[in-house]
Amino acid sequence: MFLRNGRTGVLDLSTGESSEHELAEESLTAGSSLELAESLRREHGDAVVLGTGLLTGSLVPAACAGFICSARGVMPLLGYAGVELKLTGFDFIVIKGEPPVPGYVWARDGIAEFVPYEGMSSMDSWARTERIRADQGDRRIQVVAAGPWGDSLRPGSSLAVSHWLGEDDVSTALEFGRRKLLAVAFRGMGELEVSDPEGHLSASLELRSAHASRLGRSAGLASYWEGAGDSGFSSLLHRVVSCFGCPHPCRSFLKVNEDPGHMALTSTEPGYMHFDVPSLGKAVGAGMGFRDATTAFMECAKAGADPSSVLASGATVESVKGALASGSAQAVDRPSATGSFRSLATFEECVGLGLCPRYWAKAGLDIDALSACAEPGLGRPLR
């Protein structure tokens, strides 16, 4: 089986028991991974299902996407979360039931387990991320963390994916909250077999080259959102960062707590990774400068609260802090917001295949060209 693991892990939080199930190759290749995840979710009684696409982790450009499928809809997992999830040895991880005490799910090396950790409830999403990495001894563990807002089932709750907000357009954090699930962490130390390694590499480079003229200059978030071309944004820009396998990154890190040009590792919390276009657009539209927006977003990320929702209380750092302290926010309709991942026409098709919807919306999703690129990896046509 090429580019897949062929296994689903099922974890019952109410008993702590886990099991593995083989997935027939036909079920993995016949339709979208999202359809299969939805069917697993229903089969296991309104579970939360983490999954990856057929091409996640391949050399197809921007094949970084995984997802979380819940009753609230589909949340993409970008950055390194998708590929790390796939390299755990599972194509899907089904999480069902409710544990007696709060804790987190930890998946790696074909093992998925629940770690009870009541003391973690008092931590914010960043502290949870750092605690799990320290306890499990690996800085590259990906942590999808709820914060105090998700735990309290507040409107506008949002999951942070390895510190940053922007992917949880459907408030999946509420599904974590109602299960006493504080975080899901995973590290991919496995490998994926490839039918024709040389052919897959060559085809991927060829496709990437064909995209170049459509993508234009690579400038981080400014390549995808014109608001990031502002001098107030660029004056705070530290570095541009890519998700796994993406040649045209959309992530721009702004430093507000130290000189943006400072490259050494000194401050642990120097700033924020911006790629959440709806929230940044809302902040700027309400008159907030990029420095204040960055500071406010750091606070929102720790709380696990969608900035778009919190900004309804006022567009200043103080008003955001006040709203976070009082727990007041007005949930906004993120999925339809301009610049949200969900608003892109090919969102489901891309995420179901394991591709970044933002990159492919810009490059143009041509299934024939994609298939020619994927076929040497898969050892068969894409469809």
Next chain:
Amino acid sequence: MRLGLDPLKCVACGLCETVCSLNRDGVLGPMSSSIILHVEDRADYFGLVLKTEGDGLVVARPEGGAEGQGGGSTGPGAKPILLREPCDLCGGDPKCAKVCPTGCITVEG
């Protein structure tokens, strides 16, 4: 021939790690690669560590290149780079330089 690393051009896409394993073992996954990405994501700090035949570990830090031992560990959960095979330059056609989208990795000499 050797690899040149310019960490300030790196965007942390991870393709270098991935193609290194692909060339070495024919699989996708970074655990056997001779080059690794060192990332501290909350601080947006990242650079590359390359295990070479002649120069030992080459540590490309964004604050300024430095060569020699140290750095680059991704923790005890990952296979430490010192236990990995050194870079063999893919037999004269380094794939990491070919796949790097920013020119961070180049072939010198």
